[in-house]
Amino acid sequence: MTNYQKVLKILEKDHQETMLEQFSDRSKFQMLIATMLSARTKDKTTIPIVIKMFKKWKTPQDFLKVPLLELEKELYGIGFYKVKAKNIKKLSQQLVDKFNSQVPETLEGMISLAGVGRKTANCMLNYAFGVSAIAVDVHVHRISNRLGWVKTKDPEETEEELMKVLPRRLWSKVNMLFVNHGQKVCLPIKPKCKECKVKEYCKYYQKD
Structure with a gap:
């Protein structure tokens, strides 16, 4: 060994168990949003905020309808919450416009989305798509x-x-x-x- x-x-x-393991039964979109929000924020802070948020909004279309200020208020407590709120709105629009509202299955596709870097994309490959x-x-x-x-x-x-x-x-x-x-x-x-x-x-x- x-x-x-x-x-x-x-x-x-x-x-x-990590946050993403806890969220493994949710949609790939929700897993992506949760992963984005967890950056620079501890899981114990992120998890309750994300669970509460997903009771209100679940899909890209839902997040496009919610006013930015309301989303920011929902994310308060998460690091860089205002930036992340804007990125969620942009990302949701990108998914609707370019990917038929589905999270792309490739690293390249995911890092083309607002607020998604290599770390987030690789987490998604691991947890959401089963790719090493x-x-x-x-x-x-x-x-x-x-x-x-x-x-x-x-x-x-x-x-x-x-x-x-x-x-x-x-x-x-x-x-x-x-x-x-x-x-x-x-x-x-x-x-x-x-x-x-x-x-x-x-x-x-x-x-x-």
């Missing part, structure tokens, strides 16, 4: 570098390098496990290294 497999196996034991992809957010970027799996400067470079070193069958696990670990243990500032169950595999811990 490689160190990659060992680390992921250890983290899997403490894994708690590595969704790199700040947690995945930070932890991959601390472990010494990669030596990169930005998330896009991290994605490229992880795809080279990790077997494809492990790709979908990385975001799911590293986000949990990054929010609770491997913090950006003052990481809880003594509590970390994978510290023996971590270059950052060994150096420190």
